[in-house]
Amino acid sequence: MSFLEGRVAIVTGGGRGVGRTYALKLAEHGAKVVVNDLGGDAAGGGSDDLTPAQEVVNEIKAMGGEAVVNGGDVSSWDNAREMVAQAVETFGRLDILINNAGILRDRMLVNMTEEEWDIVVKVHLKGTFAPTHHAANYWRTESKAGRQPDARVINTTSHSALFANIGQANYAAAKGGIASFSQVAARELQRIGVTVNAIAPRAETRMTAGLREWTPEQLERRDPEWIAGFVAWLASAEASHVSGRVFEVWGYGITVAESWQHGPSCEASKDPSVLGERVSKILKFARGNAGINPGEWLDP
């Protein structure tokens, strides 16, 4: 029996990049897949080119699998509901939701337009919440009917959020929001048999193309297949004990990102004049933010 036999998955943004690889990997291991993709360019412009998603569906069918195209916009409430309904109507159930669709509009925040902020936050943050909301409602109904799901939500965050990339305030805010959302969702959905995790992938796709020159070895480690292998495992019954986690994933390894922790603290005061000394002291003992070079902050 295949690893994901009998399971039904939605992969958003599954027409290209890492999403495409997830859809193919899940199908290769027996899942039936709804391949969602709006089409369009890497900045979210245009929306009528469904060819990439159709090509992925064709590839899955050619290897004897089952898949359908969904051309909805993940950040549309109605489209997200229809996408979940399509999975259930076409394949009879839904087990796996991979929220992967995304766009970039990089700019230093002083130059960033309202539109560049809004669209990036909408596609990533609402585009994760809306499908999760509708899928969770389906799973809650199943659970209430006595058919307890063993379901998965796999969200997509980014190093940009975890390690504060300059020039990506909109994207990092949205991706950081997705990491926090995943933790809350994991706690809320646990009782209905749904695990929720987030991954920060690193791969060579059109989104990252041209960022740097890679050696052939580096390029191999940035092959989306490395991430797809982990995603297929996380989607399987074997990973039912893993929830509320954020993983960094690429060909160099799988790393658990450890979240915010309580650090050193001092006595509070309603009088601001006594706080300078106290706060400077706890900052001396606090660990730096992960991934930020020492001295980059203005702490004493």
Ligand SMILES: NC(=O)c1ccc[n+]([C@@H]2O[C@H](COP(=O)([O-])OP(=O)(O)OC[C@H]3O[C@@H](n4cnc5c(N)ncnc54)[C@H](O)[C@@H]3O)[C@@H](O)[C@H]2O)c1
């Ligand atoms: N490639 C990396 O190294 C990297 C690093 C960190 C995070 N990510 C994240 O991984 C995910 C996939 O990125 P990628 O590199 O494969 O990019 P990509 O541009 O190759 O693929 C993204 C896909 O999402 C689709 N899409 C965009 N907006 C959509 C919408 N509103 N509704 C439906 N589909 C939509 C696009 O058409 C595209 O096919 C994104 O969330 C991205 O932010 C990627």
